[in-house]
Amino acid sequence: MGLDIELDLTDLVMNSALSDVKAAKILIVEDDPLNAELLSEILDEEGYSNVSTLSDPYRVLPSHKKNKFDLILLDIQLPGMSGIQVLEQLQRDSVDEFLPVIMLTAYNDRHIRKKVLEAGARDFISKPFENWEVLLRIRNILHTKFYYSQQILRVDLMENEVSRRTKEIRETQFEIIQRLAVAGELRDNETGAHVKRMSHICSLLADKRGFSSDFSELMLYASAMHDVGKIGIPDSILLKTKMLSPMEWEVMKQHPKIGARIIGSHQSPLISLAREISLFHHEKWDGSGYPHQISGDKIPVSARIAAISDVFDALTSDRPYKKAWSIEKSVKMIKEESGKHFEPVMVNLLIESLPEIIEIRERYRDNDYYLH
16 A cells, blocks of 8 residues: 555656646746746747736735745846845745745846845846746746645655554554453443443543543543453352452452453553553552552552542442442542542542533433443
8 A cells, every 4th residue: 555655646746747837827026028028928938828927026925825826936126125025025924835936137146146045046047038048947946846745745645644544543442442341341240331431431530630632532442441350350259249258359359450461561552541540440549459559649640530430430320239329429428538549639620520420421321321
């Protein structure tokens, strides 16, 4: 595919160089009618079909803005404003553009030529005009201009192709993540709607915390994997409706590490974030969590977001072993755990975001959710 693009672009450049030059939009800025007419005739005889003339230097910039000329033949001596001043105007208005300007001059003074080149002129045509010189210099500048334009197009096409392929890879990663999350749901006594709600709450809180839209989108998909490690927990423990024994609880507490092993250590942002959330979302702000008993800022912010999102939705949802708590009761418990289980900043953000979180809960109800 890459080779095909290169060949297509090469053909495009060659075709433009051969066919577009004679159709180029050319502006002659010359206050001497005889010189303007002479240049027009030279170009017309050579087959250039899109030539305009101006004598007023103050109209050059507005005309170029409107027409986007491919080449401007600009006299250095003009009434009211010099050709150099006109060129400086064009340069200020054409940042990042290849501005093809050829100066028309009867001066041979090297200091003037140096000044003109420094102002941005691409070449000179000396007066009196020699037909061959006029045509060769115009052709060379136009070829350069069109080649430059095609190179810009080439870069844009290549960037679009890279962007398309990157998007495909990212979408594939998202799909794999979602399928693994579904696999985890099938083993757990939690509903798929919980995973949907929890991941959307994570994305919302990441946005509220000031993270970029890209990171918030990654949180949406990566957080769906937070409990994938439960795949490795025996059914006798995972599906037990009664309180776990101390030994069973120690086994259950291994699921973050199991999840991290399942997700792996690939360096893509999505996989890295999913692994991070899986491994650390049961850590607590005061260090009493598991599996590493880390505390405070040592807990990755992604896991702090996932922790409060997971617990809040679990509290407000039915489970085989409990009925759903009310929003008020759940918020009260979250507040009581501020600085203990949860980072205080996250507690405040969750409370501020309650209307949107409730809307998420309404959108993904347990009874309306189906696995795909």
